[in-house]
Amino acid sequence: VNHKRVLRLMRDKNLLCRARKAFKATTNSSHSLKKYPNLIEDLVPYRTDQLWHADITYIRIATSFVYLAALIDGFSRKVVGYGLGRTLSADLALAALLDAISKRNIGSLIHHSDQGIQYCSQDYVKVLKDNGIAISMSGKANPYDNAKIESFFRTLKVEEVYMFEYETYEEVLKRIPYFIEEVYNRKRLHSSLSC
Template sequence: MRFELLEEHRGEIGPIKKACGLMKVSKSGFYEHLGRKKPNAQIGREALEGFVVEAFHRHKGRYGYRRINREPRKSGIAVSEKRVLRIMQKLGLAGKGATRKHRIQKKVEPGDPRLNLAERAFSVGGRNRLRAGGIACMPASEGRFYLAAVIDAFSRKAVGRSMSERITEKVAIDAIGQAVGREGPPDDGSLVFHDDQGAQHASRSFQRCLDSHGITRSASRPGTPLDNAVAESFSKTLKRELAEERDYGTRDEAEQDIFKHIEPYCNRMRMHSALGYMSPVEYERQYA
């Protein structure tokens, strides 16, 4: 241990003879130490630590130990989650984790007109069967603006989005329009769109938009965000990993940054635990 410490700070103490005297080690022993090769176990530990640090910063601190653990597995290197966790704790690395809140679900009273076709069954067997949407408020120095997103429940891919300074039904309709133009609805009319019963999604114009594309609407029960977990998770992750660490000067700047984050990163690179730690595009290629 003294030899390692002396090797690390050898230029800070003075002549090597003086440094060895202060550390109470022999000069010949120190030079013998320099000629030794590092044990394979130490080389492996240092290599893994370097990989963890590189992966953590490459994803800008958004990944916790579970997702970072999946990175070496892509190259055929098996590493336990506990080992990655210990390394991150040792190096003081902590992903931007979410604080989970457990809420009591409200009971559905007799005669309630709510129609929930999804029933929290978001694991579907293919694309274009179930999509979830919501509207999130995003901050900017010029004032807040609103992001409407449409997520395919099969791959968790953001297939449609729209941003506006005003929270109206138009921002929700534009997001649906982009999703239809990009992915297209199935010919048999089996596509369901699930939302949280917001005023924009409950409007007549939005319902007419769904009808024109042959899409059936499903809605969450009031006060139960878990009914729309796919869209809620997307919005919460976007705010935590992007908006909270930025100080946008203008809305245009924010819109461009959000576009770059969703398309190249969230859809093509970011691993999702619900997808077996694959990205949406990777998951679609493998299972579609």
């Protein structure tokens, strides 16, 4: 039997696995803007809206990328705010932050991110300070502090993104909000919460 026939039969029966895509960096921490200390090294959140994790990832479409900036609650693991855009910019991260602030009742809150230029930008830091939100950042090249949001991005990609081949920006704008709001936040059980 020819290998092409086997490949075609496997494809027809949906037995092929997806190859892992090439990595695309979304963080530029080589900048002169102020970086903040890590405030969460030993913190174990005990309530919602005590700690938010922020980060950005990319979603491949046919000819380019769509970027997703998201914030998740460190206690509930739910996405509290997000933004989708065609460019990797401070405005995208700021849109996600403003989305989260508009939906939540924030009191004593820590915002944790990497040292990316989006999170150190003057506009972003001003919104955090104006809302009384403490700023915390991981050390350079230390993704483990933000493992909760990295875990969310992995779930998003495995359960949604890698299952579909998005062709257009509009497809992403339709599918990703549905996955976040209806699947991840409402239906998905989070093992760390003993759900």
